[in-house]
Amino acid sequence: MALLTDQFRIFTAERFRSALEGPDPTQSDLLAGADRDRLYVFIGRPQTWDNENAPPDPVDSFQEFSDDYADMISLKRVLANDTIQVIRRTDWIPPEQTTGGLGYVYDMYRHDYSATKTASSGATKLYDADFYVVNSSYQVYKCIYNGTSPSDPNGKPSTVEPTGTSTSIITTADGYRWKYMYTIPVGQVLKFFSNEYMPVLFDTAVVxxxxxxxxxxxxxASSGSGYNNGTYENVPIKGDGIGGRVSLVVDGGRIVSATVTSGGSGYTFGKVIIDEVNGIGAGTGTGGSVEVVIAPVEGHGASPATELGGFRVMINTKFTYAEGSGDFPTDNDYRRIGLVINPNKYGTEELTSDLTLSATKAVIFSPTFTGNFQTDEIITQSRTIGGQQVTARGRVISWNNTTKVLKYYQNRIDGVFPEFTGNLIEFEGGNPVVGATSGASADPDINFPIVSGASTRIINNTEYDLGMAFTNGYAKPEVEPNSGEVIYIDNRGAITRAGDQIEDIKIVIEF
Structure with a gap:
């Protein structure tokens, strides 16, 4: 049976992040071209679910991807520094916060966990084990030894919080031994630290x-019996490395202590052969066994993402008020968050690079129009084409009573007339647009702008940035529908936006 390893997952996570920078992070998007991936987080689905308390699970299908684009509202670019590899968050827990006040038994690092050699927690794989912690100062440590012995085969509770940034192994008063890995700076805590995950970083001194x-x-592993009492120094560690030495102590005929006195280097396997220890009583002593724990190939702390299991990437972004000159409207809600990679500019095959994008369609009315459309209402526009009357139909996403810009979408449900059975007809021309709920009715300002593609409007001597390019009273989305690849979809309950609100979005992708 073949095995796709966790190292492939870590490799893929690293490649995902590095692709957002491209071969040269200092290059402009224009120079980087297709060598740099453009990742966007999007919001959509302003219309209600059939059951608002139970949003449907997204479906991995091309129809779902098209539907995501059809009612998409806004997109915001995710830059490389908005992402980081993360691992499960494992806090060091004070004893008084544990059951019975005894403390928590952490797993220790081992290179050879398996179905037959499990961690203290029962984990059969290193990355499933609780073998690292973050302390109250956001310092991260790997547990090198947790007190495991023949009398405590699952280790002992940790009662002393590891502290300090020494590059040497830190031994606490409870007998635990810890390896300091790195400290998470405050800025990274605020951006990437969550209830479930924490960032993977590195410390140059540790590396x-x-x-x-x-x-x-x-x-x-086994104390054995019948050995000669005494202390045995400079016992060699056999294997493919060099320089490894241990000290053994025998008391009452049993091995009671085994301590590394020289760690050596270059080991991928090693063993301590008790019967070869001079004077220990080979032939009379039996059953003693000492297991050797091998450090990672590059050493503890050299590659934290590999050592701690960084096969997840966290994406963090914020939606700030009506940013992007209204690309993110604040007068509606949304029920879908997703990720799309490498979308194109509208009407082209060119990758878009803008920081924010509007995915809606829009129509603009005369500054003198006094009516008000309502968000989420159905709008229609009837006209005659080739002697036959047709009706365009859509749903309002946003209405700006100052600039008179109405943003809307048309999907396979809200964009067809007659409903369910008709065709999707685009809004265009000067015939009135009518709101089904508000009763508002107005002719599009097809004389705006004077110069096609303008995105500003002057009203009462004040210039407003419309955030979209208008021609003959209408604006197309800033992103080409169905371009790029939708790689993540999360259907949620309604998230209401407001003009004074910032939404902090954290998405974790597990590879």
């Missing part, structure tokens, strides 16, 4: 001090 294939821990 520089790492020794590949070093042995930091040996474990007494």
């Amino acid at each position: 520089a001090d790492a020794i590949g294939g070093e042995i930091d821990t040996v474990i007494i």
Whole structure:
């Protein structure tokens, strides 16, 4: 049976992030071209669900992707510094916050977890084990030893919080041994630290001090019996590395202590052969066994994403008020958040690079129009084409009573007339647009703008940025529908926007 490893997942997560920068992060988007991926988070679905308390699960189909575009409202670009590899958040927990006040038993790092050699928690894989913690100062540590012994085969509770940034192994008073990995800066805590995940970073001093294939821990798997009492120094660690040495202590004929005195380097496997220890009593002593824990190939702390399991990427972005000159309207709600990669500019095959985009259609009316359309209402416009009357139909996303811009969408339900059975007809020309709920009716200002493609309007000597380019009273979306690839969809309950509101969006993708 073939196996797709976790290392592939980590590799893919790293590639996903690096593709947002391209080969040269200093290049402009124009120079980077298709060598740099453009990732956008989008919001959509202003209309209600059939059951507002139970949004439907998204479907992985081309129809779903088209539907996502049809009622999409806005997009915001995700830059490389808006992403980071993350791992499960595992807090160091004070004993008084644990059951019985005894403390929590953390797993220890081992290179050889399997179905037959499980962690203290029962995990059969390293990345499923609780072998690292973040302390109250946002310092991250890897548990090198948790007190595992023949008398405590699952380790002991941790009662002393690890602290400090020494590049050497830190031993706390409870017998735990920790390796400091890195500290999460305040800015990264605010941006990428959540209830479930925390960022993977690195400390340059720790990286520089790492020794590949070093042995930091040996474990007494079995104490045996019948050995000669005493302390046995400089016991070699056999294997493919060099320089590894341990000290053994025998008391009452049993091995009671095994300590690394020289970690050596270059090991990918190692063993301590008890019967070869001079004077320990080979032939009379039996059953003693000491297991060797091998550090990562590059050493502890050299590559935290690989060592801690960084096969997830967190994306963080904020929707700030009506940013993008109204690209993100504040007078409606949304029920879908998603990600699309490499969408095109409207009407072209050119990758878009704008920081914000409007995905809606729009129509503009005369500044003297005094009526008011309502968000979410159905609008229609009838006209004659080739001697036959047709009706355009859509649903209002946003109405700006100052600029007289109405944003709307047309999908396969709200965009066809007659409803369900008709065709989708575009709004165009000067015939009145009528609101089904508000009763508002107005002729589009087909004489605006004087110069096609204008995106500003002067009303009472004040210039307004419309955020969209108008021609003959209408504006197309700023993104080409159905371009790029929709890679993430999250259907949710209604999220209401407001003019003084900022939404902090965190999305975690697991590879």
